[in-house]
Amino acid sequence: MRQDPSPDSGAIWPGFSAPALQSQSAFRTVMLALSEPGKVREATERVNAPDPLNPVAAMVLLTLCDVDTSVWLDAEMRAHRELSDFIRFHTGSTIVESPSRAQFAFVSSSRRVPDLKNFAQGSDSYPDRSTTLIVQTEALTNDAGTLLQGPGIETSIRLGIAPLSDTFWDCVRSNHRQFPRGVDVIFCTNTHLAGLPRSTRLASGA
Amino acid sequence: MSLSEISEQPAGYNFAYLDEQTKRMIRRAILKAIAIPGYQVPFASREMPMPYGWGTGGIQVTASIIGPDDVLKVIDQGADDTTNAVSIRNFFARTAGVAMTSRAEEATIIQTRHRIPETPLHTGQILVYQVPIPEPLRFLEPRETETRKMHALSEYGLMHVKLYEDIARHGHIATTYAYPVMVEDRYVMDPSPTPKFDNPKMHMSPALQLFGAGREKRIYAVPPHTKVVSLDFEDHPFSVQEWPDTQCAMCGAEGVYFDEVLLDDRGGRMFVCSDTDYCERRQAEGHFGHLHASGGAGAAAPENR
Numbered sequence: 001m002r003q004d005p006s007p008d009s010g011a012i013w014p015g016f017s018a019p020a021l022q023s024q025s026a027f028r029t030v031m032l033a034l035s036e037p038g039k040v041r042e043a044t045e046r047v048n049a050p051d052p053l054n055p056v057a058a059m060v061l062l063t064l065c066d067v068d069t070s071v072w073l074d075a076e077m078r079a080h081r082e083l084s085d086f087i088r089f090h091t092g093s094t095i096v097e098s099p100s101r102a103q104f105a106f107v108s109s110s111r112r113v114p115d116l117k118n119f120a121q122g123s124d125s126y127p128d129r130s131t132t133l134i135v136q137t138e139a140l141t142n143d144a145g146t147l148l149q150g151p152g153i154e155t156s157i158r159l160g161i162a163p164l165s166d167t168f169w170d171c172v173r174s175n176h177r178q179f180p181r182g183v184d185v186i187f188c189t190n191t192h193l194a195g196l197p198r199s200t201r202l203a204s205g206a
Numbered sequence: 207m208s209l210s211e212i213s214e215q216p217a218g219y220n221f222a223y224l225d226e227q228t229k230r231m232i233r234r235a236i237l238k239a240i241a242i243p244g245y246q247v248p249f250a251s252r253e254m255p256m257p258y259g260w261g262t263g264g265i266q267v268t269a270s271i272i273g274p275d276d277v278l279k280v281i282d283q284g285a286d287d288t289t290n291a292v293s294i295r296n297f298f299a300r301t302a303g304v305a306m307t308s309r310a311e312e313a314t315i316i317q318t319r320h321r322i323p324e325t326p327l328h329t330g331q332i333l334v335y336q337v338p339i340p341e342p343l344r345f346l347e348p349r350e351t352e353t354r355k356m357h358a359l360s361e362y363g364l365m366h367v368k369l370y371e372d373i374a375r376h377g378h379i380a381t382t383y384a385y386p387v388m389v390e391d392r393y394v395m396d397p398s399p400t401p402k403f404d405n406p407k408m409h410m411s412p413a414l415q416l417f418g419a420g421r422e423k424r425i426y427a428v429p430p431h432t433k434v435v436s437l438d439f440e441d442h443p444f445s446v447q448e449w450p451d452t453q454c455a456m457c458g459a460e461g462v463y464f465d466e467v468l469l470d471d472r473g474g475r476m477f478v479c480s481d482t483d484y485c486e487r488r489q490a491e492g493h494f495g496h497l498h499a500s501g502g503a504g505a506a507a508p509e510n511r
Contacts, residue, residue: 020221024273027233031271035240035414035429064237066230103234124358128238128247151243151390152429154412180392184241197241199390199429 013049013082015062015090026063033186033195038148038157040140040194050082052108054136056188061134065104067092072102072119072131076109102131110137110187111163116171119183127180130198137161137187140194147203148196150176156203159194161187169202176201222269223301228252232270232425236416239427244389245357246340251423261294261319262420264336268317271332271416272298277305279313284321284463284480291319308483320383322404324462324484327413329430335398337419340426342386342396362394365437373442382447388435389428397434403446403463408434454479455497457488 005011016022026045033041046055047062065071071093077083084095096102099118107113119131145160146169161168175182175198182198220226228250235249254262272278278298282291286308294317295306307313310325317334327333339345343353346364356362365386372380385402389395397405398417408415408428415428428434438444453460455467455476462484464477476497479485494500 019226021274023226023229024221024271027229028271028273031233031236031240031414034237035427064230064234066227068227068231069234125354127242127245128235130238132237151432152240154431180242180245184237199241199243 012089013086015047016045019062023063026059029193030060030063030186030195033193034152034184034197035195036152037150037195037197037200038142038153038159040142040159040192042191043188043193046191050086051080052076052136053083053086053106054188054190056190056193057106057134057136060186060188060193061087061104061106062090064132065091065093069103070094070096070101072096072099072105074105074107074112074114076112077106099131105131105133107133107135109163110135110161110168111165113165113168113171115167116175116183116185121178121181121183124181127182130181131183133183133185135185135187137189138163140187140189140192148200149203150200152197153200159196161194172196172200173202219301221274221302222272222298223255224252224266224269228266229270232266235425236267236270236427239416239425240414240429242393243428243432244393244395244426246419246424246426249423249425251420254420256293256297258421259338260290261317261336263418263422263425264317264319264334264420265294265297265418266420267334267416267418267425268298268315269302271334272302272304272315274302274304276314277307277312279307279310279316279483280318281316281321281323281481281483282319284323284465285482287482309487310483320399320401321463321480322400322407324479324481325487327407327411329412331413333411333413333415335400335415335417337396337398337417337424338421339384340396340398340417340419340422340424342384342394357393360392362388362437365394366439369437369439369442373439379438379442379444385444386437388433388437390433391435394437395426395428395434401447401463402436402444405434405436405444406446410434449477452477453495454485454488455495457485457493457498458495459485459488459493 022045029043043056045059047058049058100120122130139162141160145158147156149156185196187194235247239247280291280295282288310323315332319336383401384399412430417426436444456478463480465480468475
């Protein structure tokens with residue numbers, strides 16, 4: 001039975017116990033989240049990680065990041081030495097200072113999502129060279145919230161995110177306006193996740 | 207499938223053959239492809255234990271998404287029993303040990319070479335296409351630098367000129383397969399060499415469609431419920447192939463995509479469903495065509511079907 005290290009032991013927290021199978025299952029959840037934007041789904045391969053990284057965001061990290069990727073952490077995350085050690089040990093990713101150089105960016109709380117313009121947007125020729133944001137949040141719901149439309153959504157879907165920075169939906173609007181350039185966002189609670197790719201637009205008219 | 211069963215697979219291979227770092231690289235490309243429908247994402251395609259042209263792109267995509275609980279169907283030109291389909295099925299049976307099926311609605315992942323099943327797909331299914339040339343503009347403009355610029359600017363005049371030249375020469379748009387489509391009003395995309403008969407099935411499909419080109423090192427995608435419109439002109443609207451007064455010789459189906467099979471050297475021929483799963487299911491339900499053994503026509507069943 002695996003045990004998480006006590007906070008002050010200095011030991012590195014474990015990652016997946018069966019990497020090939022767990023990362024496959026985790027990836028399918030992430031892939032579905034981005035191919036059916038807005039839909040809140042449970043993440044089954046959660047990984048306990050050092051604060052403030054939540055178990056679903058840790059799952060995404062271990063599934064997608066490795067020695068070939070660059071990772072940006074917000075100030076709250078960067079303040080935790082244990083977390084950077086965890087990321088370096090398990091993924092070998094370079095932790096970068098500038099968000100515009102990051103392939104993956106981890107944001108500790110949806111209350112403080114930076115302006116999406118700060119991240120790599122890709123170019124018209126290579127729109128894929130952009131940042132994917134993993135934003136931690138407390139609650140996700142499809143019962144209320146902002147009405148979304150776009151590829152992957154049959155008619156429209158509501159996505160409620162709490163808490164949420166005031167300017168976020170404005171950022172999403174301008175992010176979509178520059179399609180195919182732009183960033184993709186994955187929201188993670190402690191148990192669930194939802195995707196918001198750049199192709200998704202606000203139904204209220206972008 | 208349990209962990210102990212997986213460890214019984216050939217020694218030296220990871221689950222589904224590819225190493226984890228390769229899978230992560232492909233998975234990242236798939237996510238970008240889904241976020242930008244129709245855009246071809248470059249990826250570091252690997253050498254596979256089979257030659258280019260045998261579906262190495264589709265296999266790499268399938269290997270990166272497949273899990274022990276998946277049910278895989280592989281088709282080649284609609285058939286489950288042709289060489290390419292059989293060899294790919296064997297590959298995944300050995301390296302991933304997943305369940306196989308020929309039934310379209312039972313499969314969670316369908317890897318296909320050049321057909322979309324006649325049976326309508328449903329939500330949660332993933333269709334993986336094997337793509338030889340992912341760039342729809344390649345035969346019009348050989349330079350990658352130029353075609354990339356055209357996609358960046360959404361400048362597709364050249365493609366319309368090509369379709370127009372078809373009309374000028376033949377009186378109609380003579381492109382019958384790999385018929386270019388516009389995805390979400392932004393990117394012109396090659397649907398892989400599927401017959402244009404299948405193009406309407408891509409539009410607003412409930413299934414996720416992933417495209418892998420191994421030799422050309424590109425992955426692209428069409429998420430579920432996404433607009434996929436075949437290019438055409440107002441006075442020459444897109445239409446699919448039709449075979450009036452033709453029925454499948456084995457199951458009697460109409461309005462499906464047919465293979466033409468020559469029966470002798472005196473011009474004898476018959477038409478059968480290209481989708482073997484669909485055809486066999488209809489026969490099992492008691493639908494018979496005029497050349498079926500129980501159909502009373504007395505003709506021998508043709509070979510290889």
